[in-house]
Amino acid sequence: MEKADNCIRARKAYSQLGISYMVIDFAAMMLGSMFVTKVLGYEDNVMPDNMEILYDIIIRFVVILPLVYLAIRKLPRFEIEKKKLGIKNFLKCVSVDCSLKTLAAIFTFALISVISAVTGIHTVNPIIADVSSMSMLRQILVVCIIAPVFEELLYRKLLIDRIAHYGEVAAMLLSGIMFGLAHGNIYQFFFTTVAGCFFAFVYLRTGKIQYTIFMHMITNSFNTIIRVIVSLIEGNNKTVAYFRVNIDSEK
Numbered sequence: 001m002e003k004a005d006n007c008i009r010a011r012k013a014y015s016q017l018g019i020s021y022m023v024i025d026f027a028a029m030m031l032g033s034m035f036v037t038k039v040l041g042y043e044d045n046v047m048p049d050n051m052e053i054l055y056d057i058i059i060r061f062v063v064i065l066p067l068v069y070l071a072i073r074k075l076p077r078f079e080i081e082k083k084k085l086g087i088k089n090f091l092k093c094v095s096v097d098c099s100l101k102t103l104a105a106i107f108t109f110a111l112i113s114v115i116s117a118v119t120g121i122h123t124v125n126p127i128i129a130d131v132s133s134m135s136m137l138r139q140i141l142v143v144c145i146i147a148p149v150f151e152e153l154l155y156r157k158l159l160i161d162r163i164a165h166y167g168e169v170a171a172m173l174l175s176g177i178m179f180g181l182a183h184g185n186i187y188q189f190f191f192t193t194v195a196g197c198f199f200a201f202v203y204l205r206t207g208k209i210q211y212t213i214f215m216h217m218i219t220n221s222f223n224t225i226i227r228v229i230v231s232l233i234e235g236n237n238k239t240v241a242y243f244r245v246n247i248d249s250e251k
Contacts, residue, residue, distance in 0.1 A: 004230065005168065008168075009166070010163070010166035011241030012112065013075050013162060013163055013166065014163065014166075014170075016071075016072060016075060017072055017075070017159060017162065017163065017174070018174075018178065020068060020070060020071035020072055021154075021159075021178055021182075022181075023066060023235070024064060024067045024068050024071060025182060027066065028059055028063045029059070030063045032055070032059045032063070036055065052138060052142075053137075053138055053142060054145055056142050056146055057146060060146065062152070064150075065150070065153060065154060065158075068154060068158060068226050069158060070156075072158065072162060075162045076162065076165075077161045077162055078161060078162070078163055078164050078165040079161075079207075080160070080161065080203070080204060080207035081207050082206070082207040082208060083205065083206045083207060083208075084206070085102040085206050085208070085211050087211060088212065090214075090215070091196075093202055093211075093215060094215055094218055094219065096198065097195060097198055097199075097215055097219055098219060098222070100191075100194045100195065101191045101194065101219065104191035104193075105190075105191050105192040107190055108186070108187060108189075108190045111186075111190075112186065112187070114181070125180060136228070139224050139228075140221075140224070143216065143220050143221075143223075143224055144217055144220050144221045144224055145217065147216075147220065148213055148216035148217045148220055149213055150251055151179065151182075151216065152199065152209055152212045152213045152216055153177050153209065155178060155179040155182070155196060155199075155200075156175060156199055156200055156203045156209060156212055157203070157209045159171075159175055160175055160200055160203055160204065164204060168204050171200060171204065172197045172200040172201055172204070173197060175196050175197065175199075175200035176192075176193045176194065176195075176196035176197030176198075176200060177193055179190045179193065179195075180193030180197075181193055182183040183244075186213075190203075195216075195219070199212040199215065202215065225247070229244075230231070
């Protein structure tokens with residue numbers, strides 16, 4: 001009887017969490033977009049970098065986090081035992097996270113290649129274009145600092161504290177899948193889901209959200225550095241090609 005009651009409580013908790021997260025996230029983004037275009041008067045949500053950073057902070061920390069907390073605050077919160085990870089184990093976790101993301105990214109690339117070959121439809125990764133268009137300051141603040149703090153608090157701390165008691169595997173999967181779906185595109189879904197599950201595992205084993213926040217910051221920073229290097233290389237290649245064309249035309 002107790003097991004059946006626990007299953008019922010778990011289903012209610014999962015349902016309330018899932019609905020609350022998705023509805024609030026979608027509503028906040030839609031209302032935020034309307035506010036930017038209709039009230040502030042910026043077309044196509046294009047704002048100056050300093051305004052964009054402020055908007056990111058407000059929509060994530062002032063709107064979404066408090067609303068999610070209010071929606072789930074009545075669910076029982078379970079205390080996760082606090083344990084130290086240590087520098088050595090922390091670095092091992094960072095290495096594992098990078099490896100898992102790499103494998104997931106390879107799988108995603110292969111899947112999209114197959115889909116493109118079968119359907120004849122070639123897609124472009126919208127995230128690369130969006131991030132590449134940001135200034136370096138905004139990339140550092142939003143991608144490397146704001147996003148990791150917000151996402152770990154939302155998809156690990158608030159969520160796992162309320163479902164860990166019902167099963168660690170289920171908590172990890174729910175945390176990872178919701179994290180993946182929140183990114184809203186197939187290019188990021190698999191590796192963010194895998195990363196989310198692993199971050200959830202680390203949080204469940206340590207009970208300290210600062211570990212996953214720092215891990216998230218490190219991996220996002222690494223990805224940002226790689227993107228910048230690739231952009232510089234591509235830019236240099238285009239510059240070289242431009243001069244070659246002009247030199248050849250002068251001969």
